[in-house]
Amino acid sequence: NLSRDDFHSAIRLIEAYVFRRAVCAIPTNSLNKSFATFHKSLQKNRYLESIKAHLLGLKSYRRFPNDEEFKRELAVRDLYNFRSRSYWLRRLENFERKERVPVDEYTIEHIMPQNENLSARWKDELGPEWKRVHETWLHTLGNLTLTGYNSEYSDRAFIEKRDMQGGFKQSPLRLNEGLGAVEAWNEDSIKNRAAKLAQEAVRVWAAPVLPDEILDTYRNVAVKPEAYNLEDHPQLANGTPMRALFEQLRKEVLALDTSVTEEVLKLYIAFKAETNFVDVVPQKTRLRLSLNMPFHELSDPK
Incomplete structure (x- = not known):
């Protein structure tokens, strides 16, 4: 039910997203999940607008490269x-x-x-x-x-x-x-021409644009309060060895990427990017980790 113009604009946005990421050498391994879950963010009554908002809201390795990053990388990349x-x-x-x-x-x-x-x-x-x-x-x-x-x-x-x-x-x-x-x-001639063409490329592979007041309506989605906290896990009581070990682990996992979040649940603590990638189950003498990955991809000689 999209108008022809909206359909065309949506296709060009996806095209620009994929091409800008390729130029900026952002790994593609997240794209399958990004596109598979894309529909969850769309609003049928504001379809094109919600596509733009979703692309603008992607963070870290899922990001839509901005104009400055795209121009910088396009000018120096081996494009031949x-x-x-x-x-x-x-x-x-x-x-x-x-x-x-x-x-x-x-x-x-x-x-x-x-x-x-x-x-x-x-x-x-x-x-x-x-x-x-x-x-x-x-x-x-x-x-x-x-x-x-x-x-x-x-x-x-x-x-x-x-x-x-x-x-x-x-x-x-x-x-x-x-x-x-x-x-x-x-x-100098090569740099000047690259800068001129890169400026044109920003128009060809245009980034989505939305006013801040509209973007805010997508950002300000109410976050449900956490039903649990660390105090609900007796194995992680303050002063215990497991709490100290957990704090060490927590610090390193959250430092992996700005998109990583933590959610405390009844039986475990989940660390998420697009979805849970590691769950920590506190036990009396150890922390049991569940990794969300195919077993054959795990390489851990120790």
């Missing part, structure tokens, strides 16, 4: 060997464009050539630290573009690539906008 390189080039080139460019018909061009044996002209242009610049920025956003003239460009100097027939000055591709006005290709 990125699994979805044709995808990100296509989205950047065709964003808000009705006359779409068939990106797959073009080849990826390294403005600063891949060839390790750079010509003397390239070394002069990159400066005395040319080797570091080449190693650091070769496969990054600022140095990559699209062209139909890859073989003609070869390892030519930047000015030749810019001014030749079919060069950057004449390119109709959006990714090559501005290259015709650049006088030299060096570390």
Whole structure:
């Protein structure tokens, strides 16, 4: 029952969530559970709004990377060997464009050539630290573009690539906008272009936005009071060895991540992230731990 616009917006938000996380190298092992439980946070009468609110409320390793983190990582990440390189080039080139460019018909061009044996002209242009610049920025956003003239460009100097027939000055591709006005290709040029493209990427893979007053209605969900506390566990009475051991354990477990919470229940104490990951059952002479994981994944030589 969603409108076409709301459906489109929802899909783009999920797309941006997955892509931003990939660029920021956030592990994907939480995604299956994140999506499997996503529906619990949705409100049918405010569907798109509740999607935005849920994505904005995700913390720690489940987070939706903000604009600054995304721009920072996008500018320095190896995007040439990125699994979805044709995808990100296509989205950047065709964003808000009705006359779409068939990106797959073009080849990826390294403005600063891949060839390790750079010509003397390239070394002069990159400066005395040319080797570091080449190693650091070769496969990054600022140095990559699209062209139909890859073989003609070869390892030519930047000015030749810019001014030749079919060069950057004449390119109709959006990714090559501005290259015709650049006088030299060096570390600063690469950084400047990366910053410009990263700023555009924030629009392409846009983060959800909601006013604070609306977000507050999702945040301020009443928390039910705890029915139990540590005093309900006689094995954890103050001054006992088990209490001291528990406090040590508790400190370390809560320090694992800001998303970890503790809940005291009648028979055990639960530590949670998305769900319980360890339950502590106090006993007279020990703390028994139940780990929420498949047994074959446990590796504990001791």
